[in-house]
Amino acid sequence: LILLGSAAGGGFPQWNCACSNCCRAWAGDPKAPHRTQASLAASSGDGRWLLVNASPDLLTQIIRTPALHPIGLRASPIAAVLLTSGEIDNIAGLLSLRERQAFTLLATPRVQEILARNSVFDALDPALVRRQPLRPEETVEVAGLRVTLFPVPGKPPLYLEGAAAAGEEEDTVALELTGSDGRRACYVPGCHHVTPALRERLAGAEAIFFDGTVWTDDELQGVGVGTKTGRRMGHQPLSGPDGSLAALRGVAARRKILVHINNTNPLLIEDAPERGLAAAEGWEIGYDGMELAL
């Protein structure tokens, strides 16, 4: 597994933001390293790769990841792309996977419908890119891995909020990857609240990548860059008695890694005291290029 990007939508620093975190990143502070938008690459080791979400930073991520460089004259090792939602930060990178390259595009029927309704995605040649609907709890084999989507509490993409009914099951899904030896990894980049079913699902995984968007619910208001709460954006805050770290306490997993970290989150700063609190709960902070061999 290679964590291609570890930031939430907008990346870090965010193009139009001069909050205190972003200012440190713009200034090149080594304690506030730049991060691209969240995405994961997974492989069973046979040379083919599954891309989990296609972030707007995908070309940058491919260029800095030798495992994803071309393996023939016009041949990418990326065999499939799986989308966990229709949010822009998960789908925009599809527009960079042009140039007559065959791959399988996996997403729930709802997300496939979003792509079908937007003609810009026809830039992916329909003769080469196979769009395969994948319902929650269906399992397919991709790049030597068993892939299962499962619903988590979330919300529809902002740009479709007017059109979509709120909180339907398929809007936000998470991913379970299972190797041939039965070992599992779970990728949950967005989660509105932890449920007992989710705790059960995550328990016993080799690795959990979990929604680390905001540390506190009113964090954007606190730094003056927005009016929305974390929960309004579909993300449970990490800290506090009703935060996700508390809700996930006791869930056993070999590695527990926070991803999809918003530019306002204090965890982005390497010497922030909040890092110690996350570490005390057994959580690592994901970073661009982080590799895990399970």
Added chain:
Amino acid sequence: LILLGSAAGGGFPQWNCACSNCCRAWAGDPKAPHRTQASLAASSGDGRWLLVNASPDLLTQIIRTPALHPIGLRASPIAAVLLTSGEIDNIAGLLSLRERQAFTLLATPRVQEILARNSVFDALDPALVRRQPLRPEETVEVAGLRVTLFPVPGKPPLYLEGAAAAGEEEDTVALELTGSDGRRACYVPGCHHVTPALRERLAGAEAIFFDGTVWTDDELQGVGVGTKTGRRMGHQPLSGPDGSLAALRGVAARRKILVHINNTNPLLIEDAPERGLAAAEGWEIGYDGMELAL
């Protein structure tokens, strides 16, 4: 003027390509430096910037260009974005200009219609992003510059070829920028063939940025990566008696710069003999980060 990116669609190296040029770039050969996809930033010097096209590499381009860094808590100096076509490599970067930022989005009515029909672009908050149709030969003032689009021979975006009537006037436009002192720059990233009207338009400009996509018409076939000719993709080859360099011979301009250079073009290699031929005709090879003060 800052040339943010100098490559054609796909960039250099291209994500799935191992042609001889791309192999040198993947290997980190200093004579084959990486290039992002073509885009230009322009300003009259008042601190506001006009972005000419929003390439898929836009976030990378902003991060490496201090003039485009935020100037307030949530405030970008990018006052406007102008699109010269609806091609993916000119519009995908719009999806990265989210996060509650006001700017003006200028494009021909045809390109505005493409954006309107694709709901993903609703991610640009309509309360903040003003979409302003700009017809060829209309002039508006943006960021202290007079901006005029003018038609050039071209073709509709590939992903719309089925839907659009071929070769209509608005499909490909070029840009004329005029400062308060009357000095002009022209940006022509795509051009199917040079016409007398185009020669006349370009003559006397301080700077011309011109379509440098392919050196020879059958270049993609030559390196084995495609079947389409340059002209089929809407781009006149540079070389030869019927090439654009010959067609533009004698057009007087202080600086003449090739941009939108395809990954197959020998001009990408710094010691290629083709560079000498272009230089003999008075052309410079644009590069990422190139700055011109007119």
